[in-house]
Amino acid sequence: MTDYNFAYLDEQTKRMIRRAILKGLAIPGYQVPFASREMPMPYGWGTGGVQVSAATLTPDDTLKVIDQGADDTTNAVSIRKFFEVTAGVTTTENTTEASVIQTRHRIPEAELRDDQILVYQVPIPEPLRFLEPRETETRKMHALEEYGLMHVKLYEDISQHGAIATSYAYPVKVEGRYVMDPSPIPKFDNPKLEMSAIQLFGAGREQRIYALPPYTKVESLDFEDYPFEATKADHACDMCGAENSYLDEVIMDDQGSRMFVCSDTDFCAGRQQAGHLGALAAVNAEDAA
């Protein structure tokens, strides 16, 4: 396709987005307003992430796109194809080979390096949104570092349920200043937010970009007597046997029997190739043969 500029967006727009990214990196966790463009995919389907990726990609980059940790979910396929067509960059499913990774709802299991960029798709960038629907109010609350409402919410969770009843999009505090929404990743992924790679967050519909520079301090909100706990299903992966990866639960038959598999498909396939096998991998191999 020659009708569109490299990676679809015109250079002026990319410059505007890059400025927002740089501002975001300079003020970690702060939501920078940007003039989000109408993209050829719907709002809510990753337009923020796509714009950030488009402004980040160079022709030498290798791009990986995941949704729910998997490279082959429909929307990941669609976004990867978009960049194959509009940017002509090399794409990969291998986490270590990628220089830019666009993700929805997961952080890859493999530890990322300082020459990699992780781009998140963000639906609602405002961590305080469900406590206060008005943007005019929440911006003021951030400016004044007025986060009492959030702590009250977490406290009410504990008094009602005996635990903090947030399992994904678990709020974090960045460098002791801004409370930030890490996008709807499971809280299992929260400890990984302190990493060597650059992390960029794009919310297209809500017109916000924010960022975490490498090695930024990111604390999940909690209380001394109710410390944050990264949880996952209490199983090992039935395919690769991994005990420390985030698992999807798959319903197997009409009786509702379940199996658990890694949500990170590249991680799981890599382990299986290296000879790690889970409880049901042998059964699968027999079935396949």
Added chain:
Amino acid sequence: MYVAVKGGERAIDNAHAWLAEERRGDTSIAELSIEQIREQLSLAVNRVMAEGSLYDPDLAALAIKQSRGDLIEAIFLIRAYRTTLPRFGSSEPVKTEEMACDRRISATFKDAPGGQVLGPTFDYTHRLLDFKLAAESDPQADAETAKPRREPTPHIMEFLNTEGLIQTEIACEDTPPDLTREPMELPSNRALRLQSLARGDEGFVLGMAYSTQRGYARNHAFVGELRIGAVPVEMEIAELGFAIEIGEMTLTECETVNQFQGSKTEPPQFTRGYGLVFGQSERKAISVALVDRALRWKELGESDSGAAAQDEEFVLSHCDNIQATGFLEHIKLPHYVDFQSELELVRKLRREAAETYPMQEAAE
């Protein structure tokens, strides 16, 4: 046996092929042409241009064809195309008093200079299905139409203004902000609100306007004037140093007259609401005018009754149907990971509850 879901790409390609087939429908029926849509479904074309924020009837007709008549999808196609277009500059403000009016009515005065012109309106049609249309293939007989006046048609509101009976709009030289180039900042201003409402969803804006009529921030509107017609569009060309006409477009403009009690500093006078929309879109233009008026409560020193239509942030954040439909429909995308974390949390909370209150559990 579990097989990791592969083949998303092939599924997508096949879905697209099927969609194309469904769009075409029965191939023994003649295919719709862009010209047919443009000429015979012109109000749909107008809506797509208005909410797509791009004045191009042919592209709007193409979008309607491609979207199988789903107008929000068509608007989306136009918006996505529009963002890729380069900006050469901005036009001079259009002079709607110079509009060649096909339609121009006032509900507040029986007659006024320029007259009442009904134009091509559904207003007084009886909504009876015309079965002749189902059979008829003969070309329609030419209607008797008057040529639009050549001379300018004054705005009816200006007659009230000379008496000081209606609040004067203060001219503003500032370049209005461009919603499509700068992020929306709240609180906004009237220019941005009108821009946002002009491309807002017709149904949403209509519902908001209707709510003001039913008492949620009632401001009792009369249609002071509604006019539809073509206006010339002029643009100043830097190299020339003066403005030249670059084309013309059909617009619908509505000005409402609303009650106002007056205050300690202001004698009682009427106030206005305003709506300006691409094409013949009068339901939309009237709706915009009513919502515009409701949103002006602060500027006019009225009280906030807590109604949705008075709430700028509520209205502007939710009137865009492309944003709304995108976010609404995104819940069709996979959410396995988040749902899994919720599953685990609910199981854990139930386990803990059962341990804490074993008797109750047994009693149930």
